[in-house]
Amino acid sequence: MMIARILLVCVFVGIAAAQGVLNENLRWRINGARRMAYSFDPSYPQQARQTILRGIARWNQVLGDCLPLQPRRAGDRDYVNVINDGGCYSMVGKVGGAQSLSLSVNGCVYQGTVIHEFLHAAGLIHTQKRPDRDNYITMHWENIVESWKSQFTKDSNRNIGKYSEYDIYSIMHYSYRHPSWSINNRPGFTAKIPNVDYRRIGTGNDFTQSDVNAIRKMYKCPARKFKPAVNKNKNNGRNGDRDRKPIACANV
Secondary structure (H helix, E strand, C coil), X not given: CCCCCEEEECCCCECCCCEEECCHHHCCCECCECCEEEEECCCCCHHHHHHHHHHHHHHHHHHCXXXXXXXXXXXXXXXXXXXXXXXXXXXXXXCCCEEEEEECCCCCCCHHHHHHHHHHHHCECCHHHCCCHHHCEEECHHHECHHHHHHHCCCCHHHCEECCCCCCCCCCCCCCCCCCCEHHHCCCEEECXXXXXXXXXXXXXXXXXXXXXXXXXXXXXXXXXXXXXXCCCCECCECCCCCCCCEEEECC
């Protein structure tokens, strides 16, 4: 399948997973309340909705007191519209009006992918794009498909709000190799952190504490520890694709 490029608003407004958008206008508030409204496109398959709703339920279990995900209400002008568009992708932060979040039924309907894309919508971007990432990983650019290199390009400090520590196991961190972007399945990066379990990088199906910390700090909510879910995923540790479309970012 040819994977199209989608334009997202992210450069010059922020970064995340430990990085979040700095622009307060991109934070979710509807009628003064912290909440993110969502809807399903009418054509979205009913069976796949149930898995997505389980991911949303997990979000609300962990972050419902801070940034609840709630069905769109009459009068909600700003909301996330879940679509089936042949890839996994989201806008970054609240951009106004109906904003698309694609969870293709062919590879994206897993709890981890649902959480990952809604974290993008909340304002988080990939951990491996942090300006301090070279302290934690060594890039192997020669092993990355050209159209995906933007997903590993560091963002400058002036574009980033640092909301938690670098977490190589964050649900917002890419795996060290992936069929979508690895050349001949070679690693796109190796870790400088000792005793890293490469099987866990980019394959989680739940938040990590750093993901929770990032949202809570970004949205000025009280800190809270949470109990990670047991990983019951049977897909060899993977939880579907993440961002199965290369992302280009626009100045705003």
